[in-house]
Amino acid sequence: MPTADSLFRPDLLARYSTNGPRYTSYPTALQFREDFDAADYRHAAADAGAAQTDLSLYFHIPFCDTVCFYCGCNKVVTRNRARARPYLERLKRELALQAACFDTSRAVSQLHWGGGTPTFLSHDEMAELMAATREHFRLPPPAQADSPLDTQAEISIEVDPREASPRTIEHLRSLGFNRLSLGVQDFDPVVQRAINRIQPLDMTRSVMDAARANRFHSISVDLIYGLPHQSVASFERTLDMIVELAPDRLSVFGYAHMPQRFKMQRQMDPATLPSPDERVAILQRVVQRLTDAGYVYIGMDHFALPTDELARAQAQRTLHRNFQGYSTRAQCDLIGFGASSIGKVGDVYAQNATDLQRYAADIDAGQLAIRRGLRLTADDRLRGDIIIQLMCNLELRFDEFEATYGIRFTETFAPELDRLRGFEADGLVSMGNRKLEVNVAGRMLVRNVAMVFDRYLSAAAPLQQFSRTV
Template identity: 40%
Template structure:
């Protein structure tokens, strides 16, 4: 048998598994009335909730971006959007009552384009409508180019405890190729402003697989990111999907690294971050040894959701804004991705849910198995199946799919226990996909590395 190389295995594509079933399996069978009923079922209960608020605006669209966002130079559309966001918050709260909230996350787009007084009003609305716990984590994604000392101070005053800054790459040539000019000094100033304001929880996002990247440039970017000393660093592979995102057509396909080069770039960045004292968490996060994310991984309480790896143990995730996804006990819901469709529904006083997925008992079982593999790289199929009222034999065919990986010791199968080799965390998505009952019917997915 010819030995399989890890660099060859990770050329495969697989879902990122920020949910199960994955988003391509969401459909119109779940709509506004279902969401309304699922929310009403939370009223008077003690379930903890996590809130996600999407802000779909940027000053300009970066070439690599695959987010649901649009460019605007004016604040008026953003202010009008915030007004509708308040109304959506009210719609949810009218059904659920004062849910206990343990996490708030602002994503985009560029959430820090919200004028400070408008952001304050939205936070006040959340606190008035829900029971936001005093120790709640309040996180926001920031474009460093729009962070000032005053805006940082206002974020802290509004209760923000964690900020994630989009860095991507510090190389000027790469920045030009992806349409995002952002000198190192800008990121350094943003971090200084946030720390001075008392926002101490900091994360930097890096991307490998971008046009023009080299091993040297990626190593330097990782070193510079580590030198800034954030608690966490995320390292994501660029997903080139120009058939879905027209702006990505501005990137020259010929300038993109091939799959072998992507693997080398990812490994170089990973090794650099480990050498700098960070500890790998999951497949694409790195944290300081005493960080809460690292502790959660050690304790086996690490979770994975649409924001990636998290310490969030909430029972419910509620999404606000276009394209936002929510998870309730009954299943997943997703808002209309187009801003006009979302706005029309909110203006009419109804939810903008256009698709979703009701969970079956087997979905819940497979979701837990996949999450365990993605977070801790091992799972006891027998114990997990029993906890859900199933017999482990349901996974017999799935284990056969892992046969070649097991023969070459990338995966160890001991009875019903599956463990991914310590030196092959990049395989987690492939191993998890063996337990995905819907994978054959799914859409195109990004490369594993």
């Protein structure tokens, strides 16, 4: 297992820090085209059916009853719970519309509810949505924790501990959910007030205790560094609390301050944000504390206990990456439901209308809400595969790409390999005749390595629209 000292080179992190994609897709959503429509999507779904791969379903529930000032998600802030009902009815109609495009005998091996705050829905509404999903798609029924049925699909949900009681957690388990992702960000009260998210430790502990009592397979926690008033000392206290709670997975994201895009971020005083040097120092302590506590550094900003599926998948070279981040379920066709959701079916990306009214109008008209997307070129597929391999397995085996794509890797990518010579001189990568490896010192900069193979960035894509790589 890499040590914190070997992972962390402050001089290199500072030098390579820039804005760049997180590569939950390639090409990124910036390249989606508005001349792509529902007809293109239906053709892709028909073409993909022959492969009979499993399906992955993503549901976007956009509602939150309070706004977190740092958040850049597509959301609707309201305390009116009645607004969920018409949205739920449209999700049910969308399920029928999407099911008509697919062979629904295909197994669903992954389902995720994100937001927003999915637990904005009432218990009855959650049950209604899951019942409708099982009506149209082959999702395993709820099963006991020790039943083989309970391992057939990864069924996960994002939970806000501020509004999820132990009874809610028990209800989610009864619906078949077996994984939880909890937003925490920071336990420091000063930081919480600055970001408008008051969430004492006991709230989070209560949800985690309930999840363990109900035998959820995995609990993931999200933290954010770079928030107002954070310091190494203050975040150290948060890390101590997190280590005590012992979630199975951790995502520690760097805050992206883009007030020109996200108006709520203007509520935070930029003078209170940590300096670039302080951000790096906080990140260094994150790596040290979590690796000392026994977590495996997966890559980028993800950590997992050695017993977690994520760590095992990386060791077995079966780790994958999609719009939900790192995943153990590869080669699924992803279907997106709800406003702004993105799907990937075969060689096509498709995104629903981001505006709630446009989404509603499309569904009410009896049509899919797809408003933009992209059909991958042969070059997109090749480069996307390279980027996935780098992000997940931290290496490229040239012969695998040559066998799959019929290329000579070192000739096809001679300019990219030449650009990586500087990375090699800095000890971030090692290059041989038949292999490229991301070294331990380069793992925190794997996004930078991947960016070398991104054709759209070299075509002068606006980097400021992405978060910092460190």
